[in-house]
Amino acid sequence: DGGITQSPKYLFRKEGQNVTLSCEQNLNHDAMYWYRQDPGQGLRLIYYSQIVNDFQKGDIAEGYSVSREKKESFPLTVTSAQKNPTAFYLCASSVGDTQYFGPGTRLTVL
């Protein structure tokens, strides 16, 4: 089955910890994206990558980091510098203009 997978589905972080969210796609899409979703707000762009070994900051990149070493993978690290990381994180990939989303990871800070 072709698709986008995100893991884990639920993640708990203690104060001061870095955590990494996984995003993998087997759709052969060049571009990949990370969005954050908070209750009552629209999805906000964190980072995006249009090609391997290249990525750009989105609107809310502070406290986050990414890498794009393989076409299939675009992991997101939430660092201790992100002061309010509790949210639903969504990864997407695109062919042409259309973005397709993964199932999401819900991160909670304890």
Added chain:
Amino acid sequence: EDQVTQSPEALRLQEGESSSLNCSYTVSGLRGLFWYRQDPGKGPEFLFTLYSAGEEKEKERLKATLTKKESFLHITAPKPEDSATYLCAVQAPEAGTALIFGKGTTLSVSS
């Protein structure tokens, strides 16, 4: 600043009661307008892309239309399984291929 505004925030319908959701946008040089459906706790599911004023797309009970300033998602004779949050997003030249999302309209259809 580019903005996407969706209304209403929430909509309750009886099964079979048709209605429309609105998405208004202020974007210089719209490249595309997208509609997604999102169920609770899940990722958005792609529905439609519209590129130019006057364009229409249909899928089952849903029909999306586009003007120069807004888009409508018409729901004809909805069923309870149409209950979800519907998200509108636009693609603007300065954002590359990324999308700018509205806050969504949560639709509840009761039988």
